[in-house]
Amino acid sequence: MTAETDPVQLLTPEGQRVAHPDYDIDLSPGEMRDLYRRMVMLRRLDVEATALQRQGELGIWASCLGQEAAQVGSAAALRPSDFAFPTYRDHGVALTRGVQPLQILELYRGLTNGGWDPLEKRCGLYTIVIGNQVLHGVGYAMGQSLDGTDDATITYFGDGATAQGDVNEGFVFASVFTAPVVFFCQNNQWAISQPRERQSAVPIHQRATGFGFPGAFVDGNDVLAVMAVTRAALERARSGNGATLIEAYTYRMGAHTTSDDPTRYRMGDEVERWRLRDPIERLKVYLAREGIADRTYFDTIDREADDMAVTLREGVRRLPVPEAVSIFDHVYAEEHSLLHAQRAEFEEYHAGFVDQGVR
Amino acid sequence: MTAETDPVQLLTPEGQRVAHPDYDIDLSPGEMRDLYRRMVMLRRLDVEATALQRQGELGIWASCLGQEAAQVGSAAALRPSDFAFPTYRDHGVALTRGVQPLQILELYRGLTNGGWDPLEKRCGLYTIVIGNQVLHGVGYAMGQSLDGTDDATITYFGDGATAQGDVNEGFVFASVFTAPVVFFCQNNQWAISQPRERQSAVPIHQRATGFGFPGAFVDGNDVLAVMAVTRAALERARSGNGATLIEAYTYRMGAHTTSDDPTRYRMGDEVERWRLRDPIERLKVYLAREGIADRTYFDTIDREADDMAVTLREGVRRLPVPEAVSIFDHVYAEEHSLLHAQRAEFEEYHAGFVDQGVR
Amino acid sequence: MTTMTMARAINEGLRVAMDADSKVVLFGQDIGRLGGVFRVTDGLQKDFGEHRVMDAPLAESGIVGTAIGLAMRGYRPVIEIQFEAFVYPAFDQIVSQVAKMHRRSAGTVRLPMVMRMPYGGGIGAVEHHSESPEAYFVHTAGLRVLTPSDPQSAYLTIQQAIACEDPVIYLEPKRRYWDKGEVDLDTTLGNTGLLSPWRARIMRPGTDVSVIAYGPMVRTCLEAAEAADGVALEVIDLQSLSPLDLATVVESVERTGRAVIVHEASRTAGLGAEIAAQIAERCFYSLEAPVQRVTGYDVPYPASRLEEDFLPDLDRVLTAVDRVMED
Amino acid sequence: MTTMTMARAINEGLRVAMDADSKVVLFGQDIGRLGGVFRVTDGLQKDFGEHRVMDAPLAESGIVGTAIGLAMRGYRPVIEIQFEAFVYPAFDQIVSQVAKMHRRSAGTVRLPMVMRMPYGGGIGAVEHHSESPEAYFVHTAGLRVLTPSDPQSAYLTIQQAIACEDPVIYLEPKRRYWDKGEVDLDTTLGNTGLLSPWRARIMRPGTDVSVIAYGPMVRTCLEAAEAADGVALEVIDLQSLSPLDLATVVESVERTGRAVIVHEASRTAGLGAEIAAQIAERCFYSLEAPVQRVTGYDVPYPASRLEEDFLPDLDRVLTAVDRVMED
Ligand SMILES: Cc1ncc(C[n+]2csc(CCOP(=O)(O)OP(=O)(O)O)c2C)c(N)n1
Numbered sequence A, B: 001m002t003a004e005t006d007p008v009q010l011l012t013p014e015g016q017r018v019a020h021p022d023y024d025i026d027l028s029p030g031e032m033r034d035l036y037r038r039m040v041m042l043r044r045l046d047v048e049a050t051a052l053q054r055q056g057e058l059g060i061w062a063s064c065l066g067q068e069a070a071q072v073g074s075a076a077a078l079r080p081s082d083f084a085f086p087t088y089r090d091h092g093v094a095l096t097r098g099v100q101p102l103q104i105l106e107l108y109r110g111l112t113n114g115g116w117d118p119l120e121k122r123c124g125l126y127t128i129v130i131g132n133q134v135l136h137g138v139g140y141a142m143g144q145s146l147d148g149t150d151d152a153t154i155t156y157f158g159d160g161a162t163a164q165g166d167v168n169e170g171f172v173f174a175s176v177f178t179a180p181v182v183f184f185c186q187n188n189q190w191a192i193s194q195p196r197e198r199q200s201a202v203p204i205h206q207r208a209t210g211f212g213f214p215g216a217f218v219d220g221n222d223v224l225a226v227m228a229v230t231r232a233a234l235e236r237a238r239s240g241n242g243a244t245l246i247e248a249y250t251y252r253m254g255a256h257t258t259s260d261d262p263t264r265y266r267m268g269d270e271v272e273r274w275r276l277r278d279p280i281e282r283l284k285v286y287l288a289r290e291g292i293a294d295r296t297y298f299d300t301i302d303r304e305a306d307d308m309a310v311t312l313r314e315g316v317r318r319l320p321v322p323e324a325v326s327i328f329d330h331v332y333a334e335e336h337s338l339l340h341a342q343r344a345e346f347e348e349y350h351a352g353f354v355d356q357g358v359r
Numbered sequence C, D: 001m002t003t004m005t006m007a008r009a010i011n012e013g014l015r016v017a018m019d020a021d022s023k024v025v026l027f028g029q030d031i032g033r034l035g036g037v038f039r040v041t042d043g044l045q046k047d048f049g050e051h052r053v054m055d056a057p058l059a060e061s062g063i064v065g066t067a068i069g070l071a072m073r074g075y076r077p078v079i080e081i082q083f084e085a086f087v088y089p090a091f092d093q094i095v096s097q098v099a100k101m102h103r104r105s106a107g108t109v110r111l112p113m114v115m116r117m118p119y120g121g122g123i124g125a126v127e128h129h130s131e132s133p134e135a136y137f138v139h140t141a142g143l144r145v146l147t148p149s150d151p152q153s154a155y156l157t158i159q160q161a162i163a164c165e166d167p168v169i170y171l172e173p174k175r176r177y178w179d180k181g182e183v184d185l186d187t188t189l190g191n192t193g194l195l196s197p198w199r200a201r202i203m204r205p206g207t208d209v210s211v212i213a214y215g216p217m218v219r220t221c222l223e224a225a226e227a228a229d230g231v232a233l234e235v236i237d238l239q240s241l242s243p244l245d246l247a248t249v250v251e252s253v254e255r256t257g258r259a260v261i262v263h264e265a266s267r268t269a270g271l272g273a274e275i276a277a278q279i280a281e282r283c284f285y286s287l288e289a290p291v292q293r294v295t296g297y298d299v300p301y302p303a304s305r306l307e308e309d310f311l312p313d314l315d316r317v318l319t320a321v322d323r324v325m326e327d
């Protein structure tokens, strides 16, 4: 492993396209506009959801503000037949995998613990227990290679997660089984109130070689670089060479969740510094300067985002609350007699209230 | 980290003293003889215990045959005020910490799950759940540094254990808290039937740097090299520079335990090859050639070992079986009423049999 | 008497314990500057320093495992698990090491550790933030389990947990963190007398039905007792879940002849089963109706919009009371 | 009918399941060339290849966690945990993921995984090799738990576990691995009829006392029934611990009026508590004596020379029988 300290960059914070000796990417104008569009829509989803939480429409929200390039760039590198395992913050991944914005809000509105069919979207449900999904991703990838496909899996986690046993066991299994998996770590500098240094004394991408696969370090706010590095890692996986750990260096611009108060543990000027590295602005400047997109295009996207926002605001209130008795559904694929009895008891109990006109 | 592939060696398999650019050791003749003596006693303990198990005097035995230099060399590098956390196979560590041979046999005879006072010997009890003790060692070391001492902790584990979450979390905590701990991994090539490659795709000492501390690779059958490398790591810990991971390259000459049948999974010639690297022979040749010890000395030690063997064989049969009711002892430091009631019920029940002359 | 929330009462209790013994150290995720996600450790790092209140990496097995080492070194670690469901990665260290260390060392090693964690539902949280894992710990020999139900009980039990020479799982009913109550800050461990945290408390005497609860459900049961029409409920707060103070429970049921047990955890093999089995056995001749259990159902904790349908509430408690009164 | 050990019967059951469905894969430590430490998977890697019988690294959370991924990919992983106490590092994945995945995915993801593990004591093993963790799993909604008691039951239950669309904890009573018994290898899942593994089996009918056991204790109870003087014991083998077949238990106790429950696990909050509570509730008017539980004590499993003093045996079962007959 090289001890590089500079992350791979293909686009400077000022929107300048630069070359990198190991990585490059050649996207059509349409593909580049598409990345921009996805990031804008994602940010709007994030802003709206934060607002909806404040209005009491959501129980909680985990903002991905500032991490749009890391999420969209990496997920856009996937093929439809690949599989992604996201965390609770990876809305850009879910969206890119075709999950509908309202499906994402369902979880945060407290209507479900899921929201979509993971097998249909080839995108796991948000995993809240830190690190658990990393092992699922490795196992899924082991299955892909047993099946003899050249599909690959990407599994997401944060800087904090690198301290967990599960994540490190994931590294072990991936390397022992040469699983076609990409470990995508969004180092957003914070795990709630804890800086990265409290989870790893050294930069995270350096963890990889000791487990037997390469680490890559990428500017997580540069969507082109993220996509290029992820593509390369996926290629490596597809061709039977096993795992890669990507550290996407980025920043959590918002609070940990809407329940959090970051003023207790971090300085405002840190946030300000990162604002200058905004992933969307960066691409926008580049697109504009290169004539890949113009004001009209940007306006169209903004309008599309406005429309989505309206749909979201209206839709979220109309999301049906599941029937109470549905708490007994899908506990087992083959419901057994004891649970069946509890369900019946529950129905009888509630029918009693209905008779009394209470419910 | 250097990508060295040759382990540190100060004594060739042929008993030739060689120099190493980074490590050296200067032991008095008495100290060297002492290392020899400890290894011989350890081997005799091991051989006797294996025999005692075959005779039905022990329930099981985990042999450390072949690993004497790794265990004795590393434990001999400790100060009395340091602390060691061994596994079930580290009899050389326990002995060197002053645990009595019979105390070790107690566990394998099924008389206790402990055998000694860990705080008095500054040596943890054998830990069977793979990897658990690594975290205990890191925590103990954190305590040493909170206390402001320059004591250090060493924690032992096998090549197989490196796959466990706990061990990797131990690496994280050690590096984040700069704990004065030495991670001592005896890579004896096998975890029951599984070769090292099934636990880590790359050599184990390479795991360290990715966690933020150095890895060292030492010939585990060279007691001088092991002691030198461990000393250096302990020094590093004492002076506040944190952890080191030592991989001692050695070989499990025997079965995993007396319950195991290694012919099912490994070739006899592998064992034969390693027999040429015997850690005790190596030192013996050196001591003899340098005139540090002679035939008379070797004979004395053999006799001392014979005596210990006799004591062991006689002693083990005389080890008292704890009273049945002692299963209620020390469950809590402050026994509570419910357990007290169970104890009373138990005593009453057994008194009933005594009345009937049954028991 | 001072009025304060339960979160504050625990904070005060921690403070007293830390003042009294410099070996008491707090260890957990985000407990320092942030003061914990529920602010239970608010201000303690500022007052006691970074060596007494240590932020831990995001690894629960690591936290419990290193705390064992700290305890072996003579410290009294009080660890915080951020939410109850995040204790499972540490389950191995707790069951295989914490619970057994004293025993296997023939009493030479003591692990006076406290493992604090918020538990239970009712706050509208997402998955893994509303569970009730107490049965797992109560079934594990070698552990003690305490849970307060109000600020006064919290103030004392946390101190008792820290003073105890045995490892204690300390379950904090998170939906009651903000409940206010009177706390006598002058009650010290030495003078608690009948307030011993290892004893159940009769919170409200009654003659008809013994209602046995703990943690978050105590208040629910007190409200039920208030609302119950023509039935005098005796409400018992267990406080200590391991050991269980069965003497108090049995004495009560022998008087009332009827028992209802209430907890949030799933029913099957929950703690209520043990209590019901004990009552049925010990009060065999005085029981006038089958013991009723009001519990969560045998389903994963539901999404928050449905949690009220899962959790025992006043109505369900009263329905169970009706049932035992019918027989 | 063929005579074979339980270990062999499980091996045969695995073989049948692997022959029938190429998605069935075995995964665990030392299960390949070594055939597992108890040789339960003996010969399977040789016959089915390294892709069907995969040796795993030494990390139980890793094994269960990756098996979840394999199951999501369409495989039916049958994992082996080498000894029951080594399942605890995987407890988090089991409780938080395996048990909940079907539910949270609204039924779209199924995890037809089997988690096999030897359990229980009586073989003179060292620490962590003799535990009985069943209550932890039975209390966890979303899991099923099966345990065979003899070769015939093993041969069928392992196949049923693999065929089941839900995750199954499959507990193998290790002290009975070498017990021999008749196995009808022609009984297939399709034609088991009343032999359904999810139902309790009345192993020996009797009129005076219902003795309820499972796994390793079934044989002990059958021996007790044989030895019982003038009392006719009805011995029930639960087979399925989750869900419990309470109908069979209740029907029996209503006939006998007396019940003794036997298990190796510690008493408090053990599975016996649930069964006792259920019997006491459902057979309230037919019970003639308090239900007795014969169990391990509330202490860590002792060193092997003392395990006989911990484990229920014939004498303790008969003493409990005497007690229920006295009342
Ligand atoms: C096992 C576990 N422990 C604790 C938590 C509580 N928790 C939720 S998010 C979080 C921090 C995660 O940090 P990181 O991995 O960096 O991801 P980020 O939130 O920054 O995206 C913590 C401690 C949890 N969800 N799971």
Ligand SMILES: Cc1ncc(C[n+]2csc(CCOP(=O)(O)OP(=O)(O)O)c2C)c(N)n1
Pocket: B089, B128, B129, B130, B157, B158, B159, B160, B161, B162, B188, B190, B191, B192, B252, B256, D029, D058, D060, D082, D086, D089
């Ligand atoms: C958590 C856990 N899983 C499985 C086992 C069973 N087991 C005992 S020793 C062993 C192999 C250990 O290999 P290694 O770490 O290399 O140590 P060695 O035995 O070679 O000294 C296994 C799998 C265990 N003791 N603990």
Ligand SMILES: [Mg+2]
Pocket: A158, A159, A160, A186, A187, A188, A189, A190, A191, A192
């Ligand atoms: Mg983060």
Ligand SMILES: [Mg+2]
Pocket: B158, B159, B160, B186, B187, B188, B189, B190, B191, B192
């Ligand atoms: Mg080994």
